[in-house]
Amino acid sequence: MYRFLLTPRWWGINVFVLLAIPFCVFMGSWQLSRFEARVDEHRDAESAATDARRETPRPLTELLPVDKATAGRQTTATGRYAEQLLVPDRELDGRDGFYVLTLLRTDDGKALPVVRGWLPGDADTAKAPAPPSGEVTVTGALQASETPGDNGVSARGGLPAGQTAAISAASLVNLVPYDLYDAWVTLDKADPGLTTVPPGRTADTGLDLKAFQNLGYTGEWFVFAGFVVFMWFRLLRREVEYQRDAELGLLPEDEPAHA
Structure with missing residues (x-):
């Protein structure tokens, strides 16, 4: 059969x-x-992020350029605050608002973008807290430059003066008259009047x-x-x-x- x-x-x-x-x-x-x-990569990234928050901050120049191994690590830099910008369309705890971004001029003449904190969208942005005067030392999590259109970063143009859509040297180069580091820092503790911005997840390390x-x-x-x-x-x-x-x-x- x-x-x-x-x-x-x-x-x-x-x-x-x-x-x-x-x-x-x-x-x-x-x-x-x-x-x-x-x-496994996600678990390693979470573990690395936890370790990074506990480690002793290292000088900025020792952690550049930013990559998967250095993103999120604690760093420190010294300089004087200069121009201040707002970064719109930034969500924190389910609320839309602005990052308060201030350029820190270091001794070598280059500027480091520093996110000093977050303001809610309904706040009077014209009254965003001014940065401290004189020489300051900042400590926070090192972050890679953003790319407009990726990971929720706005790509819209035509923003009002004093605002930028993305935090990156490429986006800021036309807004400030000096060289910039291809990185940025979010402070561990926001300045008075602002809410602390937690460090973002490194690209391609999350359970996406x-x-x-x-x-x-x-x-x-x-x-x-x-x-x-x-x-x-x-x-x-x-x-x-x-x-x-x-x-x-x-x-x-x-x-x-x-x-």
Whole structure:
């Protein structure tokens, strides 16, 4: 009854099944490993962020350029505050508002953007607290320059004078007359009248949408493998029933024979 399995048609079906199932299992396992790797990266990033908040602040120049290893680490810089700008469309605790960004002129002539704190959107921005005068030493979390349009950073233009959409040297270079560090700092403790801005997550270290896409693809590949097995058994059962009906002479006269 099962001689039909030796026909060219079934040889093709069986070879396809024997190749498809391992391929689906391999791809599912690979996607699962990618998900697990992203989970591990997320845990490592959380652990690194916790350690960074506890470590002794290091001079700014020792942590530049900013990368995954240095972003979020505690740093310190000394200088004098200069221009102050507002960064709109910044959410904190579910409320929209502004970052108060002040440029810190260091001894080498370059300026470090410093987020001194956050103001709610309904605040009188014209009365944003002025920065301290004289030489100051700031301590906070080092952050990588932002890219407009990424990670919720606004890309809109036409902002009023005294505002910038993104905190980056590229965005600020036309607003101030001196060189800038390609980094910024958010203070550990906001200046009076402002709310402390927590450091942001380093790009590509969080448990983001890509991780859950990997998990979804894992399920899809295993479902495909199960579907291949299901269809093979369904075709096999159909063929066995056809052969049984043929032996019993129950087939209609005009029904063609299977190859």
